[in-house]
Amino acid sequence: xxxxxxxxxxxxxxxxxxxxxxETVIPRSYAWLxxxxxxxxxxxxxxxxxGVGLMHFPTCPQEAVLLQQDIAxxxxxxxxxxxxxxxx
Amino acid sequence: MExxxxxxxxxxxxxxxxxxxxxxxxxxxxxxxxxxxEVIVVDDGSPxxxxxxxxxxxxxxxxxxxxxxxxxxxxxxxxxxxxxxxHASGNFVVIMDADLSHHPKYLPSFIRKQLETGASIVTGTRxxxxxxxxxxxxxxxxxSRGANVLAQTLLWPGVSDLTGSFRLYRKSVLExxxxxxxxxGYVFQMEMIVRASRKRYHxxxxxxxxxxxxxxxxxxxxxxxxxxxxxxxxxxVTT
Numbered sequence: 529x530x531x532x533x534x535x536x537x538x539x540x541x542x543x544x545x546x547x548x549x550x551e552t553v554i555p556r557s558y559a560w561l562x563x564x565x566x567x568x569x570x571x572x573x574x575x576x577x578x579g580v581g582l583m584h585f586p587t588c589p590q591e592a593v594l595l596q597q598d599i600a601x602x603x604x605x606x607x608x609x610x611x612x613x614x615x616x
Numbered sequence: 617m618e619x620x621x622x623x624x625x626x627x628x629x630x631x632x633x634x635x636x637x638x639x640x641x642x643x644x645x646x647x648x649x650x651x652x653x654e655v656i657v658v659d660d661g662s663p664x665x666x667x668x669x670x671x672x673x674x675x676x677x678x679x680x681x682x683x684x685x686x687x688x689x690x691x692x693x694x695x696x697x698x699x700x701x702x703h704a705s706g707n708f709v710v711i712m713d714a715d716l717s718h719h720p721k722y723l724p725s726f727i728r729k730q731l732e733t734g735a736s737i738v739t740g741t742r743x744x745x746x747x748x749x750x751x752x753x754x755x756x757x758x759x760s761r762g763a764n765v766l767a768q769t770l771l772w773p774g775v776s777d778l779t780g781s782f783r784l785y786r787k788s789v790l791e792x793x794x795x796x797x798x799x800x801g802y803v804f805q806m807e808m809i810v811r812a813s814r815k816r817y818h819x820x821x822x823x824x825x826x827x828x829x830x831x832x833x834x835x836x837x838x839x840x841x842x843x844x845x846x847x848x849x850x851x852x853v854t855t
Contacts, residue, residue: 592751602643
């Protein structure tokens with residue numbers, strides 16, 4: 529089953545639930561606005577995830593230093609063996 | 617400890633990576649002792665002499681360990697992997713970038729993870745603890761994170777790093793997945809891992825660090841966001 533079908537099925541199920549809610553006790557005005565609340569919440573959640581992820585974005589400055597060491601080591605070795613590493 | 621009888625074919629597509637390819641090959645040989653492997657360089661007709669350097673490397677390390685399988689001009693990443701695959705004699709295939717943003721020191725951890733779990737695919741992730749990036753400004757981190765959240769929400773891919781291209785595949789699995797992928801560029805990398813996920817292949821992740829390229833020019837341009845969104849929509853509907 530394609531992923532989009534799964535998502536649409538989920539959407540249909542949620543919509544059915546919402547329509548069901550429309551018919552019941554919850555005051556009409558609130559029920560009608562539920563989809564709006566849902567979309568806005570989803571948007572906020574998304575932004576929150578981006579923000580949190582951004583704060584905790586793993587960085588590795590020490591790796592840059594290690595890489596420079598590796599590069600120096602590699603150039604040394606290869607130069608001795610006739611590989612052209614003077615290009616920059 | 618059981619001896620690892622697997623052979624690993626490391627496919628490295630190159631375009632104008634004259635210095636990086638030499639450094640990369642040195643580091644691969646440094647970190648993969650006691651492992652049976654070959655490096656397959658798929659060069660797309662680099663005008664900077666990349667192929668000459670590869671030939672020099674063949675003199676140092678042997679033509680059976682370093683294969684140069686060039687193409688006449690830039691023909692795209694996906695087809696570069698397909699081309700490399702045709703010449704791969706290993707039962708496992710590693711794909712990685714030539715610009716040293718993918719450090720060969722992680723190769724043993726990919727191999728170990730695969731041996732421990734029996735996974736069909738081991739993919740490197742920059743976004744978990746133990747992984748990371750360096751050399752990205754705030755804007756780049758923001759777009760990366762935003763893109764990732766969007767893709768996770770829409771696609772439920774089962775991996776944390778969708779656009780990463782440092783991966784180990786069982787050769788038969790790579791052949792199967794690559795035959796169904798049609799995208800270009802890094803959307804191609806996304807398509808590969810999403811399709812593999814949909815086909816229920818066993819996928820494991822290992823943390824990797826990604827240091828933005830030191831030498832040469834990046835192939836990452838400006839219209840990437842539009843391409844990315846189009847790619848996501850495509851994957852949403854077709855996978």
